[in-house]
Amino acid sequence: MSLADARDRIQFGKPIASYQAVAHKLVDMQIMTDAARGLLYRSTSLLDHDEDCSSASAIAKIFATENNVRCADIGIQVMGGAGYSMDHLMQMFWRDSRVGPIGGGTNEILRNVVSKRIGLS
Ligand SMILES: Cc1cc2nc3c(=O)[nH]c(=O)nc-3n(C[C@H](O)[C@H](O)[C@H](O)COP(=O)(O)OP(=O)(O)OC[C@H]3O[C@@H](n4cnc5c(N)ncnc54)[C@H](O)[C@@H]3O)c2cc1C
Known part of the structure; x- marks a missing residue:
């Protein structure tokens, strides 16, 4: 959604996606998505x-849910005021993403699982 918006949104005479600072945010989102998918497939x-x-699976869940929050936050930033506004779904994605690190085993407890696996506790 933020990628489509960045391609459409014209500021200072150009689509904002053409500004490197914006493009890097979208690339970071792609990196986080690909890495989460890789961890999921490993599991x-x-x-x-x-x-x-x-x-x-604990590592995949921790990585995917925490980066989902980051992606939704970046998505809002890329869309600017529109991302924050109730006229667009991006604000809902950000709010909804926040339950990921809490539900299905909190990420703190899942870190305990990984900690045991690597012999720390
Ligand atoms: C929208 C939503 C939907 C949900 N749906 C379901 C559902 O369908 N089925 C279901 O069973 N549950 C569901 N839950 C409950 C969810 O699984 C719990 O919220 C979650 O397990 C955390 O429990 P808690 O809220 O009691 O937090 P608490 O256990 O009170 O934990 C609070 C904080 O302390 C941390 N903490 C607690 N103990 C430790 C420890 N030993 N070491 C380190 N940190 C610790 C936690 O990680 C957390 O950050 C849902 C919750 C939400 C918000």
Whole structure:
């Protein structure tokens, strides 16, 4: 949504997506999405092979949910006032993303799971 908006939104005579500072934000969002997907596939592949995926799935959940919050926040920033306004869904994505690190096992507890797996507790 923010990518489409950045392509359409003209400021100072150009689409804001053509400004490097904006493009880098969109690239960071792509990096976070690709990395989260990779961690998810690692976890599901372990599951498919009947291997222990508890640590890998905890890592995937922590990474995906925390970066989802970051992505939604960046999405608002890229859209400016429109992203914050109730006229667009981006503000809802930001609010909804916030439950990710809380639900389904809080990320603190999942860090405890990983901590045990690497022999820290
Ligand atoms: C919108 C929404 C939908 C939900 N849907 C469901 C659902 O469908 N099914 C369901 O079962 N639950 C659901 N939940 C509940 C959710 O799983 C809990 O909110 C979550 O497990 C955290 O429990 P709590 O809210 O009691 O927080 P608390 O357990 O009170 O924790 C508060 C904070 O302390 C931290 N903390 C607690 N203990 C430790 C510890 N030992 N070490 C480090 N940090 C710790 C937590 O990580 C958290 O940051 C939902 C919650 C929300 C907000």
